Amino acid sequence: MMPSFFIAHGAPLLAIENNAYTEALNQLPSLLPRKPRAIVMFSAHWEAFEQMVGTMDTFPTIHDFGGFPQELYEIEYPAKGEREIAEETVRLLQEAGVPVALNTTRGLDHGHWVILRHMYPDADIPVVALSVNPNLTVTEQYQIGKALSPLREKDVLILGSGGTVHNFSYMNLRESDSATFEWAEQFEDWLQTTLTDWNVEDLANYRELAPHAEKAVPAYGTEHFVPLVYVMGAADDERTAKRLHMSIRYGSLSHTLWQFGDSK
Numbered sequence: 058m059m060p061s062f063f064i065a066h067g068a069p070l071l072a073i074e075n076n077a078y079t080e081a082l083n084q085l086p087s088l089l090p091r092k093p094r095a096i097v098m099f100s101a102h103w104e105a106f107e108q109m110v111g112t113m114d115t116f117p118t119i120h121d122f123g124g125f126p127q128e129l130y131e132i133e134y135p136a137k138g139e140r141e142i143a144e145e146t147v148r149l150l151q152e153a154g155v156p157v158a159l160n161t162t163r164g165l166d167h168g169h170w171v172i173l174r175h176m177y178p179d180a181d182i183p184v185v186a187l188s189v190n191p192n193l194t195v196t197e198q199y200q201i202g203k204a205l206s207p208l209r210e211k212d213v214l215i216l217g218s219g220g221t222v223h224n225f226s227y228m229n230l231r232e233s234d235s236a237t238f239e240w241a242e243q244f245e246d247w248l249q250t251t252l253t254d255w256n257v258e259d260l261a262n263y264r265e266l267a268p269h270a271e272k273a274v275p276a277y278g279t280e281h282f283v284p285l286v287y288v289m290g291a292a293d294d295e296r297t298a299k300r301l302h303m304s305i306r307y308g309s310l311s312h313t314l315w316q317f318g319d320s321k
Contacts, residue, residue: 058295059093060318061202061215061288064172066101067312069122069129072171078312081302082175088301088316093214095139095183097146097205099288100168101219101281103188108157108201110146111186112138117164134170139183142213146185146205153204160186168218182214189219189287191279195261198283202290209318215291217284221248222273222311229308237305240269245303245311252289252298252315260286272309285315292317 064082071079086092102121103109118133143159150157165173165186173184190198205215222241229236247267251259264270274282289298295318302314 059209059214060316061291063217063285063288063315065220065312066168066171066218069167094212095142096214097185098216099187099284102166102168105188108155109160109188110143111160111163112140112143119164119166121166134174136180136184143185149204189283191283198286199290202287203293205291217288219281219284221313223278223281224275224309227309236308238308241309243268244273255296289317
């Protein structure tokens with residue numbers, strides 16, 4: 058049984074950085090019971106009203122950002138698709154009553170490849186790309202993840218890529234590792250308690266219950282939070298959560314790594 062993971066993808070520069078967080082990403086495959094057959098991955102940067110499931114023979118690399126060093130635009134991550142797992146994902150979602158469609162044209166955005174190139178730099182694990190829908194309720198997002206739980210029994214690694222504290226309005230790019238806002242730490246502390254206790258009811262009402270939720274997850278940034286809910290739902294059969302890493306960059310951009318379910 059594979060665990061599922063939420064992984065913050067941070068700023069695109071993370072792709073070429075070497076720090077404590079990237080080291081945690083490099084080591085993540087060693088926590089798995091075996092090499093995954095495929096990776097099914099929700100990215101905050103693919104929003105759709107209908108649940109999309111993406112596969113291709115080889116995914117093109119999407120450089121969906123601007124104003125960064127040329128080195129980032131030269132990165133390619135030529136992951137293969139996995140049609141069989143993509144079709145199984147569609148089937149599971151349909152059985153759960155989720156409107157879903159197969160996509161065979163969209164590449165991998167930086168929410169996918171910034172993380173994957175640290176975990177599997179050789180791009181040797183097939184990928185199935187999944188969209189997110191921030192307009193759904195937390196409960197609905199959780200149920201989508203829960204529907205995909207059987208994939209974990211087939212050595213499929215389910216990942217969610219986004220950010221738990223992700224607020225551009227408060228970021229200080231001149232102070233990359235200092236001057237962390239207290240409100241950001243308080244939100245992460247609340248989230249740690251809520252997820253560790255597997256308190257789905259409180260999580261569903263995080264906007265009312267979590268301290269400083271309006272700053273941590275602004276209305277324009279909800280899509281970065283929801284991948285966490287999907288991958289938590291994917292481990293509903295075990296209901297164990299462990300925060301493996303937490304650090305905050307630029308004052309209000311958290312690097313969090315969460316494991317849901319045990320490695321068996």
